[in-house]
Amino acid sequence: MNKLEISTSSKQINISLIGNPNSGKTSVFNRLTGLNQRVGNFPGVTVDKKSASLHLSDGRKATLIDLPGTYSLYPTSMDERVVLDVLLDTKSKYYPEVVVCVVDATNLERHLLLLSQVKDLGIPVVLGLNMVDLADKNGVEVDLAFLQKSLQVPVVKINGRTGKGISELLDKVEDVLYQPSQEFMPLDALASPVIEEVKKSMLVKNDYQALLLAHHHQRLHYLTEAEKQQLIQTTEKHAFQSIRLQVEETMQRYAKITPMVELALKKSMSAEEDTFTDKLDKVLTHKLWGSLIFFSILFVVFQAIFAWAEYPMNLIDDIFSALSAYFTSVLPEGVVASLLTEGIIPGIGGVVIFIPQIAILFGFIALLEEVGYMARAVFLSDNLMRKFGLNGRSMVSLFSGAACAIPAVMSTRTISNWKERLITIFVTPFISCSARIPVYTVLVAFVVPAEKFWGVFELQGLVVLGLYILGVVGALGSAYVMKKILKTGESSFFVMELPVYKTPQWKNTLITIWEKVKTFVVEAGKVILVISIVLWVLATYGPGDAMDKVAEQVKAHPEYSQLPKEELDNLIASKQLEVSYAGIFGKAIEPAIKPLGYDWKMGIALLTSFAAREVFVGTMATIYSIGSEEEDRVIEKIRKERNPETGELVYNAATAMSLLVFYVFAMQCMSTLAVVQRETKSWAWPALQLVYMTAVAYLSALLTFNIMS
Structure with a gap:
């Protein structure tokens, strides 16, 4: 090259x-x-x-x-x-x-x-x-x-x-190289006494470096506290007016730049006419038509992430399922086989499966940046977003969060203001992602009849739409609260240059996709894999020989001895889960979740759903010895589940709606938490995010259960 x-x-x-x-x-x-x-x-x-x-x-x-x-x-x-x-x-x-x-x-x-x-x-x-x-x-x-x-x-x-x-x-x-550039503009008239004193105290030789130190000393990372105090004393001593001098300096620079550019540019008659970009912007930045086009593009992006990623994600899921099945068949039963087939392979699969969504989202974002449209999208949505402490670029992240919060959080890197970026990262997981769909499908089908509304709209579909709207309300409401609480000294200005439209550079797009995918796999993937293994340990092991005893008791029980092997294995898995560390945890948290209408089995589902929300259906299938994740069988089983103490149905409309509301607001995605940690470079923010969203989910579910009971 x-x-x-x-x-x-x-x-x-x-x-x-x-x-x-x-x-x-x-x-x-x-x-x-x-x-x-x-x-x-x-x-x-x-x-x-x-x-x-x-x-x-x-x-x-x-x-x-x-x-x-x-x-x-x-x-x-x-x-x-x-x-x-x-x-x-x-x-x-x-x-x-x-x-x-x-x-x-x-x-x-x-x-x-x-x-x-x-x-x-x-x-x-x-x-x-x-x-x-x-x-x-x-x-x-x-x-x-x-x-x-x-x-x-x-x-x-x-x-x-x-x-x-x-x-x-x-x-x-x-x-x-090593040939210093010549001065563009003399600075003596701006703040000569301050410049000279800063040069002496900070041992710098360059006038403009001294002036910038006087302007920005409080936010320069490399300065010591003693140096900052020295600069504070100098600026206070000379009554240094930073904002006024910045404006004055900028005006003086443009006074020299403007005539220079006028002489350097030779314009033809056609330059006086509206350019292609000018003509296109009359439509694309129009208050009405521009907004409609913007939301149409966002809808296409959302559909692409949601629909196009389905096939490669299913393929990846099938590949890793086949890998697990293969190693299960060739390896002798034991800890190594179980760890590999139920911990490591699913853990790696849980990382790789998100690659299609990340690639598609960042491919679209890179293309929109390349052609020059992204600046217009930000311009159109900025006023609305600012009311909630967000930024025009936040709209793209929030909208794409409906497919998956992981690429949506990663896309906040385009937000330059740190406070607005942090708020966007914090609230994006409130948007209902595709992982919630299996939960919504099972619980909505249980509580809402399959009827049509006004003879056209599916009632169940309208309820799911309402859940998505509820997530949006949660995101914007939380953003508004954070706007009031989170204080920074960083000013938020909307400075946006609208570049000319141009054909995309495909190499840039591919490099962007490669960077984002590599960052996710290498950085977030390590955390996801570790948590997957931890969850496997909790669900596979129990104290002492409790797991072995349960298996022996089930096999020795006369009622179960005649069961087919598959049903017997499913029953053993269900009983072992109850005495595993995960089951113990479920029973430990039962007093806390009982006011929501949940029992210990739901507590296990809540725990395992932390890995990924869609695990809920598989966990419920295991708990109820179904051995299948077919939604119809899960729904049929939980309809008949009764409390052994009271004889009442465990699942009723109040419980199901409480669970739905809980899953709308709860942060139950280790992948998202790992990415938030990667983007904020701190565990404090994902920890706060987990606590806050869990609290919102708990209180909302409690309110829902009591209203509907």
């Missing part, structure tokens, strides 16, 4: 790739690195760090780091603050020897603000002028020589979509 390959050289050079959101920076990074890129985290924060080891033509080793998109060095989100941390901390191992600034030729004036700020930090800079082909189509020609002379940095026309100019870009990177 051009000059790039994995390097064995010992000399390390950092190259940082920066740019505005929608500048095409990701395409350039993918063009340079392909699948060689690594995904980690910047120290002390949850922001992803994409990097790749490369070497230049002379053998010098280089690490290319893709910094998060930012509009300027005055950040409003955690992602943008990472850029500031990297560019100001000269002692950091990530501090760049060269910065490649990718700008969109169709939005040159706005994008040059960031470049001008980086220049004033004195870091060597190369300007990658991207999307020149789109500018040409719009009747705009860029005078490259004039722009390069005015900015006093190397300028290279590139195309991240085709790879054009990438080799020349790397040549320029090598040319400017």
Whole structure:
């Protein structure tokens, strides 16, 4: 790939790739690195760090780091603050020897603000002028020589979509190594006394670095508390007015950038006419038609995740079921066989089975980003979402949560504001996912007659729709509560550049899908597998020799001796489950769940459903010795179940509706908790999420049971 390959050289050079959101920076990074890129985290924060080891033509080793998109060095989100941390901390191992600034030729004036700020930090800079082909189509020609002379940095026309100019870009990177860029704008008039004092106290040489330290010292991760206190004293001593000076500086920069861009751009007559993007936006961003189109697209995405993923997921399920059956037949009975066939293989299957949904969701999101539509979707839904403490991008996550919360939580990475992203992550599992459908099917069929409403609509279908709406109400209500409780110093501004529409870059889409799937399998998969094995242990073992004794008692009982082998095995499994650690747990929590109308058997179902909600049907089949997960047989069996003490039916309308409401709100998905931990980089949030959703589920189920009893 051009000059790039994995390097064995010992000399390390950092190259940082920066740019505005929608500048095409990701395409350039993918063009340079392909699948060689690594995904980690910047120290002390949850922001992803994409990097790749490369070497230049002379053998010098280089690490290319893709910094998060930012509009300027005055950040409003955690992602943008990472850029500031990297560019100001000269002692950091990530501090760049060269910065490649990718700008969109169709939005040159706005994008040059960031470049001008980086220049004033004195870091060597190369300007990658991207999307020149789109500018040409719009009747705009860029005078490259004039722009390069005015900015006093190397300028290279590139195309991240085709790879054009990438080799020349790397040549320029090598040319400017260790050659500090010249000052773009004098800063003395802004805050000269503060700049000089900060330079002396912090031992920095660059004026703009000193000014940015004065602006942002309280949120820079690399500063010590003593250094922050020193900077606080300096700014207070000189009555440093940060906001006013930021605005003043930005205006001064644009006063120099604007006339420069006007001279650098040569516009034809066609440039004065509405572009294809302008014409399309009149419909796609229209208050009515745009909203209808947006929800139609979301509906298609939801249907795709729900329907298209069904076949590969069923295939994966069949493969892992066949694997379990195969090893059951070839391995001798014992702990190893049981662990492999009932713990490890199902655990791995529980990870792999979500890959189709993750791939489809992120494929759609990447395509919508590539064509430029995602920015419009965010724009359309932002006002509504903000009322609940969310963000326009939250709509995509919440809607896709109706298929599966796992890819939905992962998709919140597109939300730049940390508070809004955290709220979205926290409430997304309230949306009823496809895993709840088996539970809804069994319990709704039990409590709701199979009749038509108004002769057209299925009554059972309307109840299921009501359960989905109840989940949405729970999500938005919880988001509103979190908005009031969760306090951060991070301001929430809606800054969204609407990029031009363009054909998608399929390579970028495939790389995005690969990254998300790999992250889920490697990171969340480890946790899921461990919890699967733990649940297997709880359901397979009991204290002492209780499990063996139960098996012997059933086999010796005259009433059961004539049963067919399959029925006898099912009965033994049911009795063993009762005395297992899982059964003991079910009986231990029975006093807590009895007010909801549940017995210890339902307690076991609640426990095993933690692995995945759809396990409920299989657990009930095992408990009642059915040996099958066919819904009709489960429904028939639980209809006849009676309390041995009172003789009353265990399942009635009140109990079934209580269970339904519990499953609407309860966090019973270890996969989702594992992904939440992965996304927040902390067990505190998934633990709080589990406690909160369980509390909401319990209280709602209690209320439902008492109302219907």
